Amino acid sequence: xxxxxxxxxxxxxxxxxxxxxxxxxxxxxxxxxxxxxxxxxxxxxxxxxxxxxxxxxxxxxxxxxxxxxxxxxxxxxxxxxxxxxxxxxxxxxxxxxxxxxxxxxxxxxxxxxxxxxxxxxxxxxxxxxxxxxxxxxxxxxxxxxxxxxxxxxxxxxxxxxxxxxxxxxxxx
Ligand SMILES: Cc1cc2nc3c(=O)[nH]c(=O)nc-3n(C[C@H](O)[C@H](O)[C@H](O)COP(=O)(O)O)c2cc1C
Numbered sequence: 817x818x819x820x821x822x823x824x825x826x827x828x829x830x831x832x833x834x835x836x837x838x839x840x841x842x843x844x845x846x847x848x849x850x851x852x853x854x855x856x857x858x859x860x861x862x863x864x865x866x867x868x869x870x871x872x873x874x875x876x877x878x879x880x881x882x883x884x885x886x887x888x889x890x891x892x893x894x895x896x897x898x899x900x901x902x903x904x905x906x907x908x909x910x911x912x913x914x915x916x917x918x919x920x921x922x923x924x925x926x927x928x929x930x931x932x933x934x935x936x937x938x939x940x941x942x943x944x945x946x947x948x949x950x951x952x953x954x955x956x957x958x959x960x961x962x963x964x965x966x967x968x969x970x971x972x973x974x975x976x977x978x979x980x981x982x983x984x985x986x987x988x
Contacts, residue, residue, distance in 0.1 A: 823875060826907035828856060830934040836911060839918070841927045844869045844886075858904030874902040878950035880966025884981065889917050889928055896985050898935050898943045910940045939988035946973060 830836070836856055839848035849857070849864050857864060857872050864871065873882075877900055888895040895915045902908050911932035918927045950966040957965035974984060 821902065821904065822906050823902055823908065824906040826905075828903060828907050828909040830856070830909060830911060830932075832934050834934060836932040837930065838864075838869070839927055839929050840869055842925055844928070846871070847927065856901070856903060856909055858907075863904075872901045872903065874900045874908055876900050876908075876947065876951065878947050878954055878966040880950055880954065880963050880970060881947065883963045883967065884970070885915060889915050890925070892917055892919075892923075892925065896982060898939055898985070898988070899932075900944075900947070910935045912936070912939070936988070942988045946970070 834852050835850070836853045837848075837850040838846055838853050840846055846864050846867050846869055849861065854861050854864065859867075859871065881897060881899070885895050885897060894917075895913075897913055899911050899913050900908055901911060912935040913930055913932040915928055915930045917925045918929055920926045946969075950969045953965040953969045954962035970981070974981060977984060979987060
């Protein structure tokens with residue numbers, strides 16, 4: 817549905833006390849969005865519900881970031897990240913997201929919940945060039961090897977800093 821949307825340089829900023837909440841089924845199909853999620857996405861609730869969550873994916877985001885997200889949450893763990901999203905009108909908005917799995921009584925994953933808060937400006941400034949490097953490596957590697965190439969940029973950075981991914985995110 818978002819195919820054809822041109823990203824613009826218009827930024828929408830989250831307010832300090834905003835929480836953008838969405839829920840998906842186990843496959844990433846949106847099953848719920850709070851009013852602020854709907855507002856920031858620029859889509860109607862009817863357009864969002866039943867759509868893949870990549871409907872708001874921004875082309876500046878490296879694929880390896882989402883691979884790490886899915887690997888983490890599918891293994892039952894929580895995931896934190898700074899994410900650049902794209903609204904229906906092509907504008908962008910940065911969020912600090914926390915995604916958690918939803919379990920049933922048998923501990924099977926039945927879906928996921930994401931709560932996003934206003935990101936720290938300095939953190940966005942710090943992570944943006946990392947994502948740019950990951951994206952450049954992904955583009956240079958070509959579609960088949962993109963995720964491996966993007967991941968390796970991140971892994972190299974973690975090795976240089978001696979931090980885990982989570983430590984890096986919380987150090988920003
Ligand atoms: C609960 C939940 C929330 C998500 N929130 C976002 C989001 O805000 N922005 C985004 O681009 N992807 C989000 N994703 C990841 C998307 O499902 C998708 O993996 C990503 O947009 C990359 O698209 P692709 O898998 O088609 O490459 C979320 C996934 C889940 C399970």
